[in-house]
Amino acid sequence: MSADILIINGRLFPESGSSDLVDNGFVAIRNGLIVDVGPMTDMTGYETGNLIDARDTLVMPGLINSHCHAAMTLFRGLADDLELAAWLNDHVFPAEARHVSPEMVYWCSKLAAAEMLLSGTTTVADGYFFEDKAARAFCESGLRSVAAHGVIDFPAPGVPDPSRNIEAAARYIGAWRNRDPLVTPAVFAHSPYTCSTETLKKAKMLAEENELLFFVHVAESQIEQSMIRDPWGETPVKHLDALGVLDERTVCVHCVWVDEEDLDILAGRNARVSICPQSHLKLASGYAPLSGMLDRSVKVGLGTDGAASNNGLDLFREMDMCAKLQKVRSLDPVAVKARDVLRMATKAGASVLGFDNRSGAIRKGYLADLVLVDLKKSNLQPFYSPDNLVYAAGGADVRDVIVDGKIVVREGHPLTIDLDETLFQVRKIANHLA
Amino acid sequence: MSADILIINGRLFPESGSSDLVDNGFVAIRNGLIVDVGPMTDMTGYETGNLIDARDTLVMPGLINSHCHAAMTLFRGLADDLELAAWLNDHVFPAEARHVSPEMVYWCSKLAAAEMLLSGTTTVADGYFFEDKAARAFCESGLRSVAAHGVIDFPAPGVPDPSRNIEAAARYIGAWRNRDPLVTPAVFAHSPYTCSTETLKKAKMLAEENELLFFVHVAESQIEQSMIRDPWGETPVKHLDALGVLDERTVCVHCVWVDEEDLDILAGRNARVSICPQSHLKLASGYAPLSGMLDRSVKVGLGTDGAASNNGLDLFREMDMCAKLQKVRSLDPVAVKARDVLRMATKAGASVLGFDNRSGAIRKGYLADLVLVDLKKSNLQPFYSPDNLVYAAGGADVRDVIVDGKIVVREGHPLTIDLDETLFQVRKIANHLA
Secondary structure, eight states: OEESEEEEEEEEOOOTTOOOOEEEEEEEEETTEEEEEEEGGGOOOOEESOEEEOTTEEEEEOEEEEEEOGGGGGGTTTSOSOOHHHIIIIIIHHHHHHHOOHHHHHHHHHHHHHHHHHTTEEEEEEEESSHHHHHHHHHHHTOEEEEEEEEOSSOBTTBOSGGGHHHHHHHHHHHHTTTOTTEEEEEEEOOTTTSOHHHHHHHHHHHHHTTOOEEEEESOSHHHHHHHHHHHSSOHHHHHHHTTOOSTTEEEEEOOSOOHHHHHHHHHHTOEEEEOHHHHHHTTOOOOOHHHHHHTTOOEEEOOOOGGGTSOOOHHHHHHHHHHHHHHHHTOTTSSOHHHHHHHTTHHHHHHTTOTTTSSSOOTTSBOOEEEEETTSGGGOSOOSTHHHHHTOOGGGEEEEEETTEEEEETTEESSSOHHHHHHHHHHHHHHHO | OEESEEEEEEEEOOOTTOOOOEEEEEEEEETTEEEEEEEGGGOOOOEESOEEEOTTEEEEEOEEEEEEOGGGGGGTTTSOSOOHHHIIIIIIHHHHHHHOOHHHHHHHHHHHHHHHHHTTEEEEEEEESSHHHHHHHHHHHTOEEEEEEEEOSSOBTTBOSGGGHHHHHHHHHHHHTTTOTTEEEEEEEOOTTTSOHHHHHHHHHHHHHTTOOEEEEESOSHHHHHHHHHHHSSOHHHHHHHTTOOSTTEEEEEOOSOOHHHHHHHHHHTOEEEEOHHHHHHTTOOOOOHHHHHHTTOOEEEOOOOGGGTSOOOHHHHHHHHHHHHHHHHTOTTSSOHHHHHHHTTHHHHHHTTOTTTSSSOOTTSBOOEEEEETTSGGGOSOOSTHHHHHTOOGGGEEEEEETTEEEEETTEESSSOHHHHHHHHHHHHHHHO
8 A cells, every 4th residue: 555644653642532542653644634543563564755753753633723813923022911902903903004915914824824834733714804815825835724804894904995895705715715625715704893784694695605614703802792782782692693693604703701691502503613712811801611612512612813912823832721721710620621622622623614524633534634743852751641732732842744645844844834035024024013 | 351152143132121122232151140241333352162143033031930849740741630639639649659769859850950941941949859869950950940958747758757857958958058059959848738837937947047048838729728727817828927937038939819918918028929820720729919919019930830730841831821811810901011920030030039139131240041032933023022022932932041151052952961861761760650
């Protein structure tokens, strides 16, 4: 038999939930898929041009970032430690109005792609302006993406006339639908407080007509709650539900200020959720009620949000923060476990993004999106259990990354991205801001 | 003029609080001290055998970990996601009783030293059993330490007869006092609930006689609060105060469950504090009232605690977590700022550990404990301000480390520690546990 890539001698962590590590295992990859996996003793003869010796590494599923605004790497650290309103109105929005351009989105999304791949993320759900440039940056970088075109009822970069926002999204979808196996287009309506009911419904309809995902920020802050309650007399989640836009192809991002009824609605509609704990902390939005979601079997993924509000795109760090935060929130160290957040960043994240039973685990027939973690790092020893991936590992411990059956990071170096050129271009754009 | 080490062309962040970065600067080091620092344009001719080109790096003060149990790296990830009592009684204490030996403390402290140096920590305050082995591991590794001998009223590794615990600590101090410039011995009384009032007073007296620091865990958990309140009718802090052990040479570790009066006492006595946010989160202890401490000008440092309850020793990650946690706790994004936690991990930490005006900043006459952060990392660009050190950097972004005027890490590799041998020895010990 032949394999495009054959990984041997690795410690395998095939999926979260199964606590069993395979001490010495192999993975065979062909045509972008995992074709075989198991202990070395079960491996039959393979011919391959690409043998990876995974000794002293842990082979695990690639991480899935279910919410990001990749191009916002440009605004990383531009304005920290501020009130949300001041941060948005005095810094982020003006900087976006002045500096977001097709070129900016392309290069800053490429920087984000580098940061994500190097830290073990193999799939990202992104949403921004000029999203075609982001999609191009992702697929050139070899990063799998669900790349969503932003819809908002304000003049936006690339869509100066908000009355044409749905049209612009439709054009984007037409251009990217079935264009590249790495890119799935989608629609991102900004939020119930920046989109009219009409816009929300039309955006969802556009997504449905194309059988694509519909994203929306919802219930992020306490202020948003009152912005919806005052005119509509309901919570942001109930507002969306009344519009009929909540279903299994809708991803509700944030869901911090949701009550028990909201959680019941999300569960009842089988809507998907993405939470971004570090962004919620840094902007002091609050704590998403994760236990309440998991108790209801709501499918919840983990997102980094944009680098302006995090300020990094490392999902290992996000997992750590997520588990710890939920413990202290409830003063219960058992509240959310390492394996829960590992699932959120892999299998559950895959499910949120429409890759059910295709991604998020190392199984025969699954997409070949894999990460090799360097177990020789001083911060990862001893390695008694996969819990170390949450509480001790960081993105910098990632050695090799494979996406869609192609090696994109080797020994900590990106093979698909010219990092020097990318940094040069991003710095050039950043110099205009500083 | 001659310099043992001359750092040139670096971006300098001389100290927290001064927001000014020097865009292109130099640092000259001789006899373990910083002898000159400034912009390149001010540099006079230096002869040196050790020129470090710091282009594309940020040169900053080394980080100061004000609370650690280094040898507990052995227990990293051994038992996660458990109730505090189950964690301690069913896992940590039995494992310690069986596996703590002089050899274990030596090798596992060396692993911790590697992890700390590689992630930019240049000084650690440690407390454990067989502390002479820890002190030896630290000074061989070139890591500056305040190494405190543990005192507890139970049979402990190395001190099977608790009635001789003060005697054992005194012997340790005699052995390490003025022995090595990198090691300052100290006394660590475990806590008010594991040490009698007599033991607490004697331990403090021993420290005072030698003009050394006295550490004590205090007010870590809600349970501890009731363990002290029931017999003594007072809070843990008031209990210690009544014994007369709180002063500027006492470091109170944790201080999570402290009320306003306790904070006033800590401030009034000029006692020092070390908080360990990640450990407080993971064990669901709660939130230390940091703003209340800073408002009272209490000197507060940042600690990682042991790797069993964190599970890493990366102070960059600890800074990030600390700032973010305080924001969400108060739902105020301005609550604790990046520069506040940078100060805690540098200048304030130095002050907590008795290095006032000698460490924690890049100034003439200060100890030459420095870190070079690699600014070419994708997660650190753009770099508008030192806030990135808190919200975007991780220990893995550290390129070079200098302690006491000696290069201990170069290009991410430890020069003073045989990491392969250390990992081999630690794994050998860990195999008995797993």
